[in-house]
Amino acid sequence: MRIYSWNVNGLRAISKKNFFDWIRSENPDILCVQETKIQEATLDDKLRNINGYHSYFSFAQKKGYSGVAVYTKFKPISVKHGIGIPEFDSEGRILTMEFKDFTLLNIYFPNGQMSQERLNYKMNFYNAVLNYCNFLVSQNRKLVICGDYNTAHTEMDIKNAKANEKNSGFLPMERQWLDKFIKNGYTDTYRYMNPQKVEYSWWSYRFKARERNAGWRIDYHFVSNNLLKRVKKAAILTQVTGSDHCPILLEMI
DNA sequence: CGTAATACG
Numbered sequence: 559m560r561i562y563s564w565n566v567n568g569l570r571a572i573s574k575k576n577f578f579d580w581i582r583s584e585n586p587d588i589l590c591v592q593e594t595k596i597q598e599a600t601l602d603d604k605l606r607n608i609n610g611y612h613s614y615f616s617f618a619q620k621k622g623y624s625g626v627a628v629y630t631k632f633k634p635i636s637v638k639h640g641i642g643i644p645e646f647d648s649e650g651r652i653l654t655m656e657f658k659d660f661t662l663l664n665i666y667f668p669n670g671q672m673s674q675e676r677l678n679y680k681m682n683f684y685n686a687v688l689n690y691c692n693f694l695v696s697q698n699r700k701l702v703i704c705g706d707y708n709t710a711h712t713e714m715d716i717k718n719a720k721a722n723e724k725n726s727g728f729l730p731m732e733r734q735w736l737d738k739f740i741k742n743g744y745t746d747t748y749r750y751m752n753p754q755k756v757e758y759s760w761w762s763y764r765f766k767a768r769e770r771n772a773g774w775r776i777d778y779h780f781v782s783n784n785l786l787k788r789v790k791k792a793a794i795l796t797q798v799t800g801s802d803h804c805p806i807l808l809e810m811i
Numbered sequence: 812c813g814t815a816a817t818a819c820g
Contacts (some may be wrong), residue, residue: 567813568813568815571813595815621816622814624819669820671820672818672820708820763820764813767812801813802812802820
């Protein structure tokens with residue numbers, strides 16, 4: 559079972575680049591994408607119906623903004639949009655789907671760089687997701703929580719730690735939320751499987767950041783610890799281009 | 812710098 563997560567930075571844009579070829583060669587069992595930047599009205603058949611996959615989309619109300627989707631070979635038992643909180647659900651950031659032996663959450667966490675207001679929104683979103691995950695685990699669900707968390711956890715997870723400690727994405731309070739998430743019984747599968755490895759999943763399009771490898775690891779597959787024994791491999795596909803993020807992989811037995 | 816709409820990341 560191979561679950562991929564990829565912030566594609568515009569589904570229409572990447573579909574004109576390497577998206578379909580990449581799916582054919584990588585053959586994901588489940589593919590979670592973030593920042594689809596698409597609405598129901600602009601979603602064409604080619605993106606909705608990919609051979610061999612069921613597809614599910616959550617849209618933001620704002621045009622060309624946010625949005626997540628899941629392509630899955632296995633038909634989910636149930637699909638839920640959002641978490642029942644209107645201020646978070648209006649931005650198309652969360653899809654939850656229940657499979658036979660685990661529950662998948664595909665989440666595009668807010669970016670907090672625009673303003674103090676958006677940083678507050680991001681922190682409130684983080685806390686709402688933690689409560690939601692804890693509720694699901696209390697119902698004996700086993701969770702894979704993947705997506706773009708928009709925060710690098712430790713100094714290992716960012717090229718220029720010192721220069722970014724006052725920037726949203728590497729603020730102490732954002733990093734401390736990831737600590738809190740872990741303390742609540744969730745595991746960053748990449749760090750669990752690769753304790754010493756330094757790789758990133760996102761590079762700014764500006765300042766030739768990717769060629770300089772001035773990156774951040776902000777995309778994660780977390781699992782609730784009741785699922786940890788099934789984790790076989792976690793990786794970052796740093797060679798894949800087409801977006802400012804690269805795909806990440808979780809392999810489970 | 813890039814996507815997609817003229818804002819946001």
